[in-house]
Amino acid sequence: PxxxxxxxxxxxxxxxxxxxxxxxxxxxxxxxxxxxxxxxxxxxxxxxxxxxxxxxxxxxxxxxxxxxxxxxxxxxxxxxxxxxxxxxxxxxxxxxxxxxxxxxxxxxxxxxxxxxxxxxxxxxxxxxxxxxxxxxxxxxxxxxxxxxxxxxxxxxxxxxxxxxxxxxxxxxxxxxxxxxxxxxxxxxxxxxxxxxxxxxxxxxxxxxxxxxxxxxxxxxxxxxxxxxxxxxxxxxxxxxxxxxxxxxxxxxxxxxRMELDAAHGTLLRNMFLDELSSLNSDVEIITQNSETLPGTVCLKVNGIIADDLIESVQRQMSISTGSACNSGQVIPSHVLMGMGFGQVVARSIFRIYFSRYNSKQDAIESAFILAKAIGHLRHPAGQPRQ
Ligand code: PLP
Structure with missing residues (x-):
């Protein structure tokens, strides 16, 4: 993955x-x-x-x-x-x-x-x-x-x-x-x-x-x-x-290699977000208006429980919600709650971090995998689109 x-x-x-x-x-x-x-x-x-x-x-x-x-x-x-x-x-x-x-x-x-x-x-x-x-x-x-x-x-x-x-x-x-x-x-x-x-x-x-x-x-x-x-x-x-x-x-x-790593992370994050938006996946960037670590993005998938999304893509990519020690529990992240999000919204948020060792292909492919999985979760097979 x-x-x-x-x-x-x-x-x-x-x-x-x-x-x-x-x-x-x-x-x-x-x-x-x-x-x-x-x-x-x-x-x-x-x-x-x-x-x-x-x-x-x-x-x-x-x-x-x-x-x-x-x-x-x-x-x-x-x-x-x-x-x-x-x-x-x-x-x-x-x-x-x-x-x-x-x-x-x-x-x-x-x-x-x-x-x-x-x-x-x-x-x-x-x-x-x-x-x-x-x-x-x-x-x-x-x-x-x-x-x-x-x-x-x-x-x-x-x-x-x-x-x-x-x-x-x-x-x-x-x-x-x-x-x-x-x-x-x-x-x-x-x-x-x-x-x-x-x-x-x-x-x-x-x-x-x-x-x-x-x-x-x-x-x-x-x-x-x-x-x-x-x-x-x-x-x-x-x-x-x-x-x-x-x-x-x-x-x-x-x-x-700090500058190199930072530029690489930013490039991959931007490629990922461009690809995701071109696929019309209706995701929101939580940290749109704040300065963040290069290569990172925190996303909200409206109407979807992030843990369901993560589970559905886990054979192709490894992502997570909240801090690692919270994963697996249904308690929403204290960080997101501390930012004023309610439980339902907090559970629809996950984070991604493109590291020094991720490739451009990772950025493009992961956007594609996510967009497809989001589409499936929003419109499960057999259910008509609204
Ligand atoms: N502080 C922050 C902000 C972290 O992200 C982590 C790791 O999850 C820790 C502390 C704990 O670090 P360590 O795993 O080295 O004990």
Whole structure:
């Protein structure tokens, strides 16, 4: 099948696979006090530099984690704990309602620990309501957490403006950039972000590895797991050298071909949409009026349940609705509900992401497959057209 479910995970780059295999042949722990250990340590250090370089950070500001989920947990729970320990009397956390569950759920546990969590809604364009955000952020706010790009709509969020609002009252800013890093340029120093989350498998890297950027000038989060002293104790545990090497390679690759990838994604998306509209399939683009990640499109098929459409085309193409962990359940996506869509409309929306490895033929063929399937679902065989 044509793979267009790149919001869920991207294919691994061949260069990344090679880097992982090469590093796997080195049986050593980066903390070991011998030559082989030093080689493993050098691989980790190089990858840390590559990841830092991609986002304009210093290598010492990068902590490897098992993915963006862990980075989000570390930052939300760890910063809240650090504030309590340091006697910082701020107990308010402001998030958007379209955040990934790995931000929303840890924030929920902070409510149980006496923090007030405010959820800022989004407009139907997929961009958060900045007036509501500005009204919510005050001098009791410890942390504002808004993602860089949403994983269901691709909509980019106004991080620079969010930093401007938060910095006026001395609140820290975290951005879950699992979907954005490696796809669009981002410079943490220039933006003034305090914390940022990265995921390997969303940028043609391996699963099971990611990173947290923790600015040297921000409050250092308390660890959420305890053990050895690796990574300055913020994230103890033996560094998984092979997949760290993979993440570093993915970061280097993404940095060197970012414009190329973005132009390719945009070209394919436009070809797909042109083809789809020429086939008269009556679909609506949800994110028509917002800036989105290149290569992405979020579509509404009026009168059709998106999951039925996805099932009917699954032998020819792989697409999905909502976040991967919601698929299979009938609960409509919290992101689409957070944008103000009702349950029925939310269930008619799905997303597509043309990656670095999709071809022009994929774009044309997938439009054709979808248009045909939509036609069948609207007018099942044997039923007269209205
Ligand atoms: N944040 C966003 C926006 C995501 O899209 C995802 C992936 O689904 C995650 C966090 C979780 O990332 P990981 O799979 O690396 O834990």
């Amino acid at each position: 044509i793979y267009l479910d790149n919001f869920s995970t991207t294919p691994i780059a061949p260069e990344v696979a090679k880097a992982i295999i090469d590093a796997w042949s080195l049986p050593s722990n980066a903390s070991s006090p011998h030559t082989m250990g030093a080689r493993a340590e050098a691989i980790v250090a190089e990858a840390r530099g590559d990841v830092a370089n991609l986002i304009g950070a210093a290598p010492s500001e990068i902590v490897f984690t098992s993915g963006a989920t862990e980075a989000n947990n570390l930052i939300l729970l760890g910063v809240a704990e650090a504030a309590v320990v340091a006697g910082i009397n701020r107990r308010k956390i402001v998030l958007s309602s379209i955040e990934h569950k790995s931000v929303l759920v840890p924030a929920g546990t902070l409510e149980d620990r006496g923090f007030e969590v405010i959820l800022v809604p989004a407009h139907d364009t997929g961009v958060i309501d900045m007036r509501a955000l500005a009204a919510a952020v005050d001098d009791r706010t410890l942390l504002v957490s808004v993602m860089g790009a949403n994983n269901e709509t691709g909509a980019l969020q106004p991080i620079r403006e969010i930093v401007a609002i938060a910095s006026k009252v001395g609140a820290y800013v975290h951005s879950d950039c699992a979907q954005l890093v490696g796809k669009l340029p981002i410079d943490v120093l220039d933006l003034g972000i305090d914390y940022l989350s990265i995921s390997g498998h969303k940028m043609y890297g391996p699963m099971g590895i990611g990173a947290a950027f923790i600015s040297a000038s921000a409050l250092k989060p308390k660890a959420i797991a305890f053990g050895g002293g690796q990574q300055a104790g913020v994230r103890p545990g033996t560094e998984p050298v092979p997949i760290i090497a993979g993440l570093g390679t993915a970061a280097r690759l993404a940095g060197s």
